[in-house]
Amino acid sequence: ELKLCSDCTHIISCTVSSVKIINPLYSRLYRSFLFFVSLHKPEIKLESLKEDIKDFLKTSGWEKKLQNAVYSELNVFPSPCHPAAPPEHIKEPLAYMRKAQGSWEKRILKSLNSMCTELNIPLAQKRPANEQKELLNKWNEMGTDEPDLSLFRPVYAPKDFLEVLMNLRNPNYENGEQPSFRNHLGLIQVPLKVKDIPELKEGFSELGLNIGQLGIDDSAQVPPEFFENEHVRVGQKVLAEQDSAAAQQYVRQGCPTALRADLWALILNISNQPEDILYYEQLKSNVIQHNLLVDSLIYKDVKLTASNDDYYFVFEDYLYQVLLCFSRDTSVLEHFAYSSATPPKSYIQGKLGMEEYAVYYPPNVNYNSFILSVAPLCFLYHEPSKLYQIFREMYVRFFFRLHSISSHPSGIVSLCLLFETLLQTHLPQLFYHLREIGAQPLRISFKWMVRAFSGYLATDQLLLLWDRILGYNSLEILAGNRIIFTKHVKSAVLADLSTLKVMPLLQIFLFATVT
Amino acid sequence: MAGKVKWVTDIEKSVLINNFEKRGWIQVAENEDWNFYWMSVQTIRNVFSVETGYRLSDDQIVNHFPNHYELTRKDLMVKNIKRYRKELEKEGSPLAEKDENGKYIYLDFVPVTFMLPADYNLFVEEFRKNPSSTWIMKPCGKAQGKGIFLINKLSQIKKWSRDSKTSSFVSQSSKEAYVISLYINNPLLIGGKKFDLRLYVLVSTYRPLRCYMYKLGFCRFCTVKYTPSTSELDNMFVHLTNVAIQKHGDDYNHIHGGKWTVSNLRLYLESTRGKEVTNKLFDEIHWIIVQSLKAVAVNASPSLTSSTANDRILKYNLINDTLNIAVPNGEIPDCKWNKSPPKEVLGNYEVLYDEEMAQSDGTDRDLRGRPGQSTGVKGSRARDSGKPVLTTWK
Numbered sequence: 001e002l003k004l005c006s007d008c009t010h011i012i013s014c015t016v017s018s019v020k021i022i023n024p025l026y027s028r029l030y031r032s033f034l035f036f037v038s039l040h041k042p043e044i045k046l047e048s049l050k051e052d053i054k055d056f057l058k059t060s061g062w063e064k065k066l067q068n069a070v071y072s073e074l075n076v077f078p079s080p081c082h083p084a085a086p087p088e089h090i091k092e093p094l095a096y097m098r099k100a101q102g103s104w105e106k107r108i109l110k111s112l113n114s115m116c117t118e119l120n121i122p123l124a125q126k127r128p129a130n131e132q133k134e135l136l137n138k139w140n141e142m143g144t145d146e147p148d149l150s151l152f153r154p155v156y157a158p159k160d161f162l163e164v165l166m167n168l169r170n171p172n173y174e175n176g177e178q179p180s181f182r183n184h185l186g187l188i189q190v191p192l193k194v195k196d197i198p199e200l201k202e203g204f205s206e207l208g209l210n211i212g213q214l215g216i217d218d219s220a221q222v223p224p225e226f227f228e229n230e231h232v233r234v235g236q237k238v239l240a241e242q243d244s245a246a247a248q249q250y251v252r253q254g255c256p257t258a259l260r261a262d263l264w265a266l267i268l269n270i271s272n273q274p275e276d277i278l279y280y281e282q283l284k285s286n287v288i289q290h291n292l293l294v295d296s297l298i299y300k301d302v303k304l305t306a307s308n309d310d311y312y313f314v315f316e317d318y319l320y321q322v323l324l325c326f327s328r329d330t331s332v333l334e335h336f337a338y339s340s341a342t343p344p345k346s347y348i349q350g351k352l353g354m355e356e357y358a359v360y361y362p363p364n365v366n367y368n369s370f371i372l373s374v375a376p377l378c379f380l381y382h383e384p385s386k387l388y389q390i391f392r393e394m395y396v397r398f399f400f401r402l403h404s405i406s407s408h409p410s411g412i413v414s415l416c417l418l419f420e421t422l423l424q425t426h427l428p429q430l431f432y433h434l435r436e437i438g439a440q441p442l443r444i445s446f447k448w449m450v451r452a453f454s455g456y457l458a459t460d461q462l463l464l465l466w467d468r469i470l471g472y473n474s475l476e477i478l479a480g481n482r483i484i485f486t487k488h489v490k491s492a493v494l495a496d497l498s499t500l501k502v503m504p505l506l507q508i509f510l511f512a513t514v515t
Numbered sequence: 516m517a518g519k520v521k522w523v524t525d526i527e528k529s530v531l532i533n534n535f536e537k538r539g540w541i542q543v544a545e546n547e548d549w550n551f552y553w554m555s556v557q558t559i560r561n562v563f564s565v566e567t568g569y570r571l572s573d574d575q576i577v578n579h580f581p582n583h584y585e586l587t588r589k590d591l592m593v594k595n596i597k598r599y600r601k602e603l604e605k606e607g608s609p610l611a612e613k614d615e616n617g618k619y620i621y622l623d624f625v626p627v628t629f630m631l632p633a634d635y636n637l638f639v640e641e642f643r644k645n646p647s648s649t650w651i652m653k654p655c656g657k658a659q660g661k662g663i664f665l666i667n668k669l670s671q672i673k674k675w676s677r678d679s680k681t682s683s684f685v686s687q688s689s690k691e692a693y694v695i696s697l698y699i700n701n702p703l704l705i706g707g708k709k710f711d712l713r714l715y716v717l718v719s720t721y722r723p724l725r726c727y728m729y730k731l732g733f734c735r736f737c738t739v740k741y742t743p744s745t746s747e748l749d750n751m752f753v754h755l756t757n758v759a760i761q762k763h764g765d766d767y768n769h770i771h772g773g774k775w776t777v778s779n780l781r782l783y784l785e786s787t788r789g790k791e792v793t794n795k796l797f798d799e800i801h802w803i804i805v806q807s808l809k810a811v812a813v814n815a816s817p818s819l820t821s822s823t824a825n826d827r828i829l830k831y832n833l834i835n836d837t838l839n840i841a842v843p844n845g846e847i848p849d850c851k852w853n854k855s856p857p858k859e860v861l862g863n864y865e866v867l868y869d870e871e872m873a874q875s876d877g878t879d880r881d882l883r884g885r886p887g888q889s890t891g892v893k894g895s896r897a898r899d900s901g902k903p904v905l906t907t908w909k
Contacts, residue, residue, distance in 0.1 A: 140707060310775075459779065460782050463786075
């Protein structure tokens, strides 16, 4: 029996060892397999072991789970590049972008440090026991707390970030042209490659006019037999199969509201296992034990944004629970491998330089943008640890790109450039007019894109938009969407923008505009 | 053809007056010839009272039915429902069917309730069956959460005991009457907070019953997290959702007023609980409304005070749609009007129940059409389509 077990282990290890991400799954898989072995002992023979394991993987659903895990990682990690490329290149291939991101980070940290000095508050400190107890009691209603936050100010405003992006220049770029009105119209002045309409049409082909969509073909005027019912049926099947890749393809046409939570979890590969819940509880206890300066910044921002929002005020308490934990989650550090950003480090008071007392800060200390990207998720998940994991995964896949300087097609720089280019090319009169009246379109659109539209759209419309972000694994749709709203800024009263239906307009812009 | 509608009101609210003026209606005084009078509750009482009242002429409309208080006063409402159920039972109607425990299957939508002081002894008997329960005391004639409190001990309501020695004169005046109901202490919570629903229903005629539900209702949230803990029974901010109460809490927010639209609620419930459950919930809400109306006659004034800018817009539009249905085409009212308005004028209302249409379909009442039991009958799916749906519960 011992021999059998060690052979099993060896074979499993060979089969699954190559990808590091399998390791968290490995112990579960191994336990599952041992259980299987204990049930089927007499039938297992060494000769057929390999086949037996393959069968086991299939019938137990583990094959699917492994596939989903691999697929998930493929979505997140960049494609392999030249073996000799140093790690910085995986983070960000362009040197001038790396440099700009580095300066931006230094600036943020400086601002943070000076706030600490000014207020005489350390970046991080251990909480006294009575304070810990109090916080634990209040954990579910931190919104009722009213600490004095008047002295805290946001570390930066979105417009500060936009200024930095506007000043980006590629030192190697010399296009030989005289500066003319033609190439200095937009705010972004770096020559990144962005898609044009034909390329967008191809990339987002499922949004085409001849394909059913939720957000368009499920409106009250369309009988559900035409599209909606069948789409729901397919969605249920995808969930039954537990296939991540299929789910990702499916949501390109939108998620039925009742299936959305499960579909997103499937795509993001979140299954809320006991160890995940435990991990979240551990983070919670970190929050209880240590006080970070950024906690007050989070608090202040939640009070200013979510508490006043028509939709999200209900979930105020969840936001603290998610964001306070997030700022302490070291697993988030992994995403820095493929992000142009590098986390600032700080040390517990009195332990400067000692690595085990280092506290990493998430790169974006202006939580204004964060908060509203957590809030819509509260409509889908009400269990804190699951909500937390979904948010964290959304962050390390998508949202971090909105807060760092990089050349990635889903990075904020590219999105801004994409927006300006599309606007200038396809709505030139509007573009020139807005510039004329001193309203550079990007200045307004920037705030929307940097928040992934949260807080600007009605929740049901926002969720339909985010369906497509997940489906296409790209944020480019945000730029396309902003075009629509810019178009409507003249005709619609601003208050009524919240009733605009996002998907029909996007479809028209991409597929029905004469180019 | 015809002159403009002449209107009067004794409620100085802009959401009303702006709506009248935008239609070019003519403001007149009470003692003049008027067609449309939007009355306060007091005025209604006078108009329809036996001593001081007067008959409306054929070209006059008011905004409440004469017996509106049958629905607003809590004791009358309870009496009416109990009476309605007994009547149905006597007729042998399938709606009055009971289960093996003696509970109504389809008409069980009011928690155990007693009138005080009249039913005090019956209440005590019930209370003793379950001494750890909590009960809610509500004054019959008040609104906006005034005078409501929770009890979990008999001693807390001693003064309503009929043979109480403390009151030598047992006041039977309706002002001191209370209803006491079993408190539902496991309400649905969102974000850990309790909420209620404010829905607007317009009844244009009682016989046949024609009523409309405004699609843009809203939920009112408590500012404080809900807890069934007995130590917080006195904390009204936990238990009562009326804005009038919540407005005075420290955490009341004047921008959104602690409210959600009903469509938000639906989105949340569908996303977290699924579509069937959500549809069932809304079907049952609609069912309760229609049954209550059938049991009774009408209700008094909702608050027309707007607490936030959004609120003002909502109420303005609400009155606008209401007037479009009640006074179609801005014509001078005629008591002979009896047709259902075309769907274009409904605005944000949708047909909740149209008795005429229901009966003209001729099919007999098959209980399997009752909402909550899936039949595929589009009947009660009032929210999903923009079309006026025949809520027939066939």
